[in-house]
Amino acid sequence: MSIDMAQCFEHIITGVGEDVRREGLVKTPARAAQAFEYLTRGYGQDLDELVNGAVFSSDSDEMVIVKGIEFYSLCEHHLLPFIGQANVAYIPNGKVIGLSKIARIVDMYARRLQIQENLTREVAEAVLRVTEANGVAVQMNARHMCMMMRGVGKQNSEMSTSVMLGAFRDSQNTRNEFLQLIR
Numbered sequence: 413m414s415i416d417m418a419q420c421f422e423h424i425i426t427g428v429g430e431d432v433r434r435e436g437l438v439k440t441p442a443r444a445a446q447a448f449e450y451l452t453r454g455y456g457q458d459l460d461e462l463v464n465g466a467v468f469s470s471d472s473d474e475m476v477i478v479k480g481i482e483f484y485s486l487c488e489h490h491l492l493p494f495i496g497q498a499n500v501a502y503i504p505n506g507k508v509i510g511l512s513k514i515a516r517i518v519d520m521y522a523r524r525l526q527i528q529e530n531l532t533r534e535v536a537e538a539v540l541r542v543t544e545a546n547g548v549a550v551q552m553n554a555r556h557m558c559m560m561m562r563g564v565g566k567q568n569s570e571m572s573t574s575v576m577l578g579a580f581r582d583s584q585n586t587r588n589e590f591l592q593l594i595r
């Protein structure tokens with residue numbers, strides 16, 4: 413059974429005490445449903461399809477880092493945005509991945525209902541799966557609207573999460589190099 417999200421938003425608008433027939437709100441349920449579909453479009457994406465074969469043979473075994481990939485996600489507890497940046501690194505093991513695909517992988521998992529820790533891990537595991545790298549590191553910083561706009565109301569706190577796989581987990585030097593380069 414497919415849920416009519418526009419109808420759900422109609423209930424929310426009525427629930428906050430508004431009149432859905434008011435001129436400014438007439439199209440809002442449909443707009444909001446469309447916006448929500450966009451914000452969660454990661455559910456409709458598939459890792460292999462998204463990478464589209466953009467993995468290339470390479471002899472390079474030096475750390476590759478993509479820094480400052482902005483992302484927009486929704487916290488699964490409040491359905492409020494958390495917004496931040498991801499730094500992703502890997503150490504190639506015979507192949508490299510198309511640069512844009514790393515950002516696409518971040519987006520695919522960010523555009524779901526998430527907590528930051530799981531988002532970080534899912535991105536790291538996906539990059540590892542696709543590249544079969546010697547190691548993958550993902551570090552994310554984000555500001556959570558559920559902590560800023562409501563609840564505890566802290567405007568300047570930022571959450572930092574990281575996941576280290578393979579060489580980044582095993583070697584302190586590799587980990588330190590990554591942490592220094594993203595500083």
Ligand SMILES: Nc1nc2c(ncn2[C@@H]2O[C@H](COP(=O)(O)OP(=O)(O)OP(=O)(O)O)[C@@H](O)[C@H]2O)c(=O)[nH]1
Binds near residue numbers: 488
């Ligand atoms: N670890 C983690 N916690 C998150 C994330 N996003 C939101 N939260 C937290 O999830 C928790 C949910 O706590 P609850 O007590 O069930 O919900 P609540 O009453 O709305 O909590 P408050 O936000 O403290 O008002 C809160 O502490 C949020 O700050 C996230 O990405 N990671």
Ligand SMILES: [Zn+2]
Binds near residue numbers: 491556559
């Ligand atoms: Zn939240």
